[in-house]
Amino acid sequence: MRKSTQHFKLFGAVTAVVVTLTGLAACGGSSDASSEGDQSEGLVTVYTGRHYGIEPVFEKFTAETGIEVRFTTGSDPELRARLEAEGANTPADLLMTSDAANISLAATANLLSPVESDVLAESIPEELRAQDSSWFALSRRLRVIMTSSQRVPNAPQTYAELGDPQWKDKLCLRPSTHPYTQSLVAGLINNVGADEARKIVDSWVANNPLYINSDTDILKAVVAGDCDVALANSYYLGRLLTEDAAFPVALTWPDQSTSGAHLNISAAAVTANAPNRENAVVLLEWLASQGQKLFSDANNEFPADSRVEPAEVLAGFGSFKADTKSVRDLGGLNAQAVELLSAARYE
Numbered sequence: 491m492r493k494s495t496q497h498f499k500l501f502g503a504v505t506a507v508v509v510t511l512t513g514l515a516a517c518g519g520s521s522d523a524s525s526e527g528d529q530s531e532g533l534v535t536v537y538t539g540r541h542y543g544i545e546p547v548f549e550k551f552t553a554e555t556g557i558e559v560r561f562t563t564g565s566d567p568e569l570r571a572r573l574e575a576e577g578a579n580t581p582a583d584l585l586m587t588s589d590a591a592n593i594s595l596a597a598t599a600n601l602l603s604p605v606e607s608d609v610l611a612e613s614i615p616e617e618l619r620a621q622d623s624s625w626f627a628l629s630r631r632l633r634v635i636m637t638s639s640q641r642v643p644n645a646p647q648t649y650a651e652l653g654d655p656q657w658k659d660k661l662c663l664r665p666s667t668h669p670y671t672q673s674l675v676a677g678l679i680n681n682v683g684a685d686e687a688r689k690i691v692d693s694w695v696a697n698n699p700l701y702i703n704s705d706t707d708i709l710k711a712v713v714a715g716d717c718d719v720a721l722a723n724s725y726y727l728g729r730l731l732t733e734d735a736a737f738p739v740a741l742t743w744p745d746q747s748t749s750g751a752h753l754n755i756s757a758a759a760v761t762a763n764a765p766n767r768e769n770a771v772v773l774l775e776w777l778a779s780q781g782q783k784l785f786s787d788a789n790n791e792f793p794a795d796s797r798v799e800p801a802e803v804l805a806g807f808g809s810f811k812a813d814t815k816s817v818r819d820l821g822g823l824n825a826q827a828v829e830l831l832s833a834a835r836y837e
């Protein structure tokens with residue numbers, strides 16, 4: 491017994507990115523999700539680019555269904571590349587991403603498989619799922635204007651206003667390599683056209699932004715005075731406010747009189763070569779229905795199903811208009827957004 495425990499420990503250390511949740515089993519051990527021949531009645535393997543508080547969600551799913559969840563985390567593009575390389579031999583049944591463009595790019599690469607499901611059609615609004623039912627949003631995440639509540643009495647109201655010269659040397663942004671930035675700019679291209687989007691990005695760059703590759707660190711930089719205004723996803727502020735209700739950053743919903751705040755999603759899809767397709771569909775439907783609140787609340791995101799009540803801390807952000815009509819186009823516009831950011835010398 492001792493010997494086998496040591497074996498599992500060693501194995502666990504080698505395959506640290508793979509986590510197995512075994513529910514009631516006392517000693518299920520870990521196992522590398524990349525090993526072949528894992529087909530099993532009660533198993534589903536997930537590749538997830540969204541990993542905030544996912545363990546309790548999967549544990550609940552296992553407790554309710556008896557289906558064991560194995561998951562591997564990575565960035566959205568890394569996991570897509572892995573699916574592509576593994577081809578028909580992939581152990582992954584479900585792909586989860588933290589960005590709309592990345593799930594849509596996986597669909598374009600033929601890595602996903604459509605799911606016709608009444609549960610999904612009823613829970614997930616049409617504009618938040620692929621036209622061919624190859625992917626589905628599970629939660630909504632908004633990229634919004636964040637300002638110091640101590641130093642900024644008049645917050646900018648639009649993405650374009652972040653380029654106003656009054657914010658020179660006072661703006662914090664996420665780098666261009668990050669999907670959140672790319673999808674935001676893809677949304678701008680969709681709403682105002684490439685020329686106008688380029689002007690907006692140029693005006694941000696002219697403000698000499700401080701680029702920080704973490705939304706949490708961006709919000710902390712606002713508090714520390716490294717910048718006064720910034721862009722970040724709404725749930726990061728939700729998380730910090732949960733820890734400290736007096737966290738001195740204010741949220742502004744941008745573009746409320748035009749297209750609405752940039753809406754991105756956490757999404758999921760059954761893979762094209764899923765060894766356990768049926769279980770993947772069960773998990774996907776569960777996440778969209780019974781598990782919808784737990785999944786969204788775990789990260790202070792808005793549920794994709796608007797009938798589901800959002801986490802309490804989000805009520806303080808007030809009501810808002812979101813750009814629902816761009817979500818399906820973010821993948822198709824990704825390459826153009828990346829090019830625009832590069833041409834504008836956005837770091």
Ligand code: FE
Pocket residue numbers: 588705723
């Ligand atoms: Fe995030």
